[in-house]
Each structure stands twice: as structure tokens, then as C-alpha cells.
Amino acid sequence: MGRSIPSFRQLMEIEKIVWSEFKKELKTKDAKKTFDSLFDNAKLYTSYISSADRPIPIEPIMMGMILHHYKTLVDIENRNTSNESIVKEIVTSQIYKPHSKELFDKTYDKWHRLINALHQGDREVLHNMLINCCNGLSEGAAKTVIEKDSKNSLSLYLFFCLIIQNQRLIDRLKLTV
Known part of the structure; x- marks a missing residue:
């Protein structure tokens, strides 16, 4: 008989095994535990990220990891700031940064299945994270990413940009502590 398609939970386990060589090279037990927690965090969003319908399984898994980190960081940061700055950034991006707006639109189109699968609160968090x-x-960086756009490279550039954004949030939080 024919072969069945593995569930996304199985694909996540397969990806974790694929990355096990990388995990083995991590120096400390703490780093290895952190690696495991990345996949555990992504599992929290399995029902959503399985709807992303991406051909490369690690992409939605990474989006789940990044979304979880972003939600955690924003929650910590919001204890000190308001959402007015987010609204101001949305208006600024639409008026003064056309390449950033174009990048957002392309990214939104590529990830629309995941975005539509999320609950309203998570959808707003992901929307704000992308914005x-x-x-x-x-504008130059946004234009470069747009020009490099191919089937998979936009997602890789986006992940890199999201990780940079999360690092900026971490750096800001370190300054306030």
C-alpha cells in the first residue's frame, strides 16, 4: 500500500533528530537544554504552524520558536512601555518606508496560512512582530531582502531579521535591569 504523510508533530521530531549533530557540538549541558527548549517552545504552536503549509519543515518550526521568544520579550518589555509606539511605527512604515511596507506585504502573503490559523491574540502579536x-x-536593507526574494530566501532573511529584532529587545531589557 501507499505511504502516509507524517504528521507535523512527527516532522518536528525528525527535524530535532536532523539537528542533533549540532546539539552534540554545543559545549555545555545548559546550552543543550536551551536547544531542547527551542523545540519545546515550538511545540506549543504545532496546530498553528502545521497550517503554514511550507515545503521546508524547519521554517514553520523556526517561526514558532521566534514567535514564542517575541511574545515573551514583548510581555516583559510591555511592563515598562505602552502600545502607542507600535501604532506610531505602523503609521511610519506605511507613509515613509515604502520598501519596508512592501517587505511586510510579501512576508504576510507567504505566511498567511499560519497567520489565519492563529487565535486573535497570537495573530496580533505575530502581526506586530512582522511590522x-x-x-x-x-530602506536599503528592506530593498535588499526584497531583491533577494526567491522561493525560500525571503523566509531565511526574515528569520535573521526577527532574530536581530529579538536580540535588540533583549539588549534593551538588559539596560533597564
Whole structure:
């Protein structure tokens, strides 16, 4: 008989095994535990990221990891700031940064299945994460990412930009502590 398609949970386990060589090379037990927690965090969003319908399984898994980190960081940061700055960034990106807006639109189109699968609160968080990421880039950087766009490279550039954004949030939080 024919072969069945593995569930996304199985694909996540397969990806974790694929990355096990990388994990083995991590120096400390703490780093290895952190690696495991990345996949555990992504599992929290399995029902959503399985709807992303991406051909490369690690892409939605990474989006789940990044979304979880972003939600955690924003929650910590929001204890000290308001959402007015987010609204201001949205308006700025639409008026003054056309390449950032174009990058956001392309990214939104590529990930629309995941976005539509999320609950309203998570959908707003992901929406804000993408807006902040695209708006945080200079026009030149946004234009470069758009020009490099191919079937998979936009997602890889987006992940890199999202990780940079999360690192900026971490750096800001370190300054306030």
C-alpha cells in the first residue's frame, strides 16, 4: 500500500533528530537544554504552524520558536512601555518606508496560512512582530531582502531579521535591569 504523510508533530521530531549533530557540538549541558527548549517552545504552536503549509519543515518550526521568544520579550518589555509606539511605527512604515511596507506585504502573503490559523491574540502579536521587524530595517536593507526574494530566501532573511529584532529587545531589557 501507499505511504502516509507524517504528521507535523512527527516532522518536528525528525527535524530535532536532523539537528542533533549540532546539539552534540554545543559545549555545555545548559546550552543543550536551551536547544531542547527551542523545540519545546515550538511545540506549543504545532496546530498553528502545521497550517503554514511550507515545503521546508524547519521554517514553520523556526517561526514558532521566534514567535514564542517575541511574545515573551514583548510581555516583559510591555511592563515598562505602552502600545502607542507600535501604532506610531505602523503609521511610519506605511507613509515613509515604502520598501519596508512592501517587505511586510510579501512576508504576510507567504505566511498567511499560519497567520489565519492563529487565535486573535497570537495573530496580533505575530502581526506586530512582522511590522516591527520590517519597520526596524533601513530602506536599503528592506530593498535588499526584497531583491533577494526567491522561493525560500525571503523566509531565511526574515528569520535573521526577527532574530536581530529579538536580540535588540533583549539588549534593551538588559539596560533597564
